[in-house]
Amino acid sequence: MNVDIGERLKEERGRLEMNQTQFAAIAGVGKTTQINYESGNRLPDAGYLAALAKIGLDVQYVVTGVRSSVALTPDERELVERFRAAPLSVKSAAIGALSAGANPPTSSKFSIDFGQATIGQNNTVSGGKHKFSVTTPSKKK
Structure with missing residues (x-):
């Protein structure tokens, strides 16, 4: 069970394009602790997971193995925040620009x-x- 959580944690770290040192620093732990989490030797605590959720970690996936439909990378989160705050004319232009760039x-x-x-x-x-x-x-x- 711990190994599964560790594997998913490592997978999420890769998805967020970070190394173990960066991930550990954001979560407020040392690199050795990060290695122990990813190898399944220890389970991460709620504070660790909460800190990483702020940068887009899919906590639900790490804990249960089921992807959350709302997990966003930092750039996706910024895009959504800016989109929500934009006036309708900017939203329309953004959708048009993104649609034009689609393959x-x-x-x-x-x-x-x-x-x-x-x-x-x-x-x-x-x-x-x-x-x-x-x-x-x-x-x-």
């Missing part, structure tokens, strides 16, 4: 009903229902 699907299929359309140069399609498959270039990483 579009690389392929879309659709059908349309039209009289006549020109696709490209000198390519005319007339009447009826036509199915199209559009492929967009993938973003290179």
Whole structure:
């Protein structure tokens, strides 16, 4: 049981992109104590967990193994706080900016009903229902 908690604690530390020394300092313990928690030799106390919850530790997950739907990383928490405080016009702009930055699907299929359309140069399609498959270039990483 302690080992499971220790493994999940280590996993959360990794998710929050911190090393053992950083994590221990935030929680107010030494690195050796952090190592003991992660190895399952000791169980963390409530004060330790509360301190780390302030930086986004999913305490529910560490203790029970069930992810909390509200666990946020520090940058996500800041984004939510700023979003909630923003006027509606800023919220709309933020949603638009985030939507525009999302990766579009690389392929879309659709059908349309039209009289006549020109696709490209000198390519005319007339009447009826036509199915199209559009492929967009993938973003290179």
